[in-house]
Amino acid sequence: MTIARREVLGLGGGLVAVLSLSQRDVWAEEVVEIRMQGRADGSHVWFDPIGVLIKPGQMVRWTNFNPGNSHTTTAYHPANFGRPLRMPESAKSWDSDYLLPGESFSVTFTEQGVYDYYCVPHEQAGMVGRIIVGEPEAHGGWMEAVAASRGLPDEALKAFPTVEEIRANRTIR
Amino acid sequence: MKKLFLVPVLILDSSVCAIAADEVAKAPPAAPYQQVSKLVKLPDFLPGMGQLFVDPATLPAGPFLAYDHDGKLASTIYMLPTKDLNPDKSFDNLAAPGGNVDHVDVYYNAGHPGVEEPHVHVVLWHVAAAGEASVAK
Numbered sequence: 607m608t609i610a611r612r613e614v615l616g617l618g619g620g621l622v623a624v625l626s627l628s629q630r631d632v633w634a635e636e637v638v639e640i641r642m643q644g645r646a647d648g649s650h651v652w653f654d655p656i657g658v659l660i661k662p663g664q665m666v667r668w669t670n671f672n673p674g675n676s677h678t679t680t681a682y683h684p685a686n687f688g689r690p691l692r693m694p695e696s697a698k699s700w701d702s703d704y705l706l707p708g709e710s711f712s713v714t715f716t717e718q719g720v721y722d723y724y725c726v727p728h729e730q731a732g733m734v735g736r737i738i739v740g741e742p743e744a745h746g747g748w749m750e751a752v753a754a755s756r757g758l759p760d761e762a763l764k765a766f767p768t769v770e771e772i773r774a775n776r777t778i779r
Numbered sequence: 780m781k782k783l784f785l786v787p788v789l790i791l792d793s794s795v796c797a798i799a800a801d802e803v804a805k806a807p808p809a810a811p812y813q814q815v816s817k818l819v820k821l822p823d824f825l826p827g828m829g830q831l832f833v834d835p836a837t838l839p840a841g842p843f844l845a846y847d848h849d850g851k852l853a854s855t856i857y858m859l860p861t862k863d864l865n866p867d868k869s870f871d872n873l874a875a876p877g878g879n880v881d882h883v884d885v886y887y888n889a890g891h892p893g894v895e896e897p898h899v900h901v902v903l904w905h906v907a908a909a910g911e912a913s914v915a916k
Contacts, residue, residue: 646827648888648900674826675891704820704892730896731889 637665637712640679640735642705642725644672651675651728653735657767657778662716662740668702669710676704677733678726679711682758687726690757694719694742715739720769724762732761738772800878806850808832808876815843819892829853829914839894840870844877845902847913852877854914857901858894861887877905 638658644651651672660666668679682692683699693699694717702711704726715721718740725733767778802809815831816823824830829845843856855877859870884902888894904911 644889647886648827648891649886651889674822674828676820676822706820707822727892727895728890733889 637667640666640668642668642670642672642677642679644675646674648675651677651725651731651733653679653725653733655777655779656734656765657736657738657772659738659772659776660715662718663714664739665712665714666737667710667712668705670705670707673707676706677728678702678704679713679723679735680726682722682724689724692720692722694721697721718742722766729762730759732759732765734762734765736766736769736772738769800876803844803876804852804878806830806832806844806846806852808844811836812844815893821892824848826916827914828856831856833893837874839896839898840873842874842876845914849913851913853904853906853910855880855903855905858888858898859901860894860896860898862896864899875903877903879905881905881907881910 638660640658641654642651643654653668658666668677670677678701680686680689680701681699682689684691685699686701697715697717697719700711700713700723705711715737716739719738719742721737721739723735723737771778803812807814811834812832813835814823815821815833818833818835821831825845828843829847830850832844832846833841839858839860841855841857843858844852845854845856847853855875857870857873863870880903882904884900884904886900886902888898888900890897906913
């Protein structure tokens, strides 16, 4: 399902300017940007947005905008440290490894479904995210409540936006 | 007689502290301290803290020695997991090689490579509050 690639971007004005331009709307059809962020003192870390609805074939790009920390985007999948499956069974998992400030990682999603992911060093702090691709069936068996909760810290479970919220709003911050 | 005995002991003790503080005053501190960014994937210089060194055997509490851009020791930092701040655990006799302390900050940290669990930073600043600017960025 995915082609993953790693990029190093400058954190200077160029990228910020690009993101803030009206071009962002154009980009939204192609690349969905998710920022890895954190307070200066490290007291809070998060993905922004935390929930997105995208179309099959769209690319998501995560970039570390946190100058004092490193982050990962890692799918909940047994291939990643034996973590529980919280994404379509037939889709390929991903793990960016640690991204230093300014570094990016991209994944193209082709299969419909709900994909949950986390940041390896910050799962306990509730740094997780959810991507919905297309219009998956409401009860596709991808995430039964009990199985989904197994092995996840409470802070992570509390942080996920609901599928309904994401469907209704497209983007959840 | 007791007083006469105590005086040389005190002199010896304070001189040992002085030597220890001198040895870590400039980066890099001697082994077993190692640069944190060489041990885990973190930026070499952390805004608000500086360039960190730690003896890996002392993780997660530390002490971490934090240096400014000129390699001058700015603070000594302890990282205490919040789950370990309970009636059954304590952190005793942590080393404090940095010498004089001007002031102390205590604040929550959500985690980072090296100390992934949420923890508390206890920061012994060896510089005045205005000197914190040297590691701000």
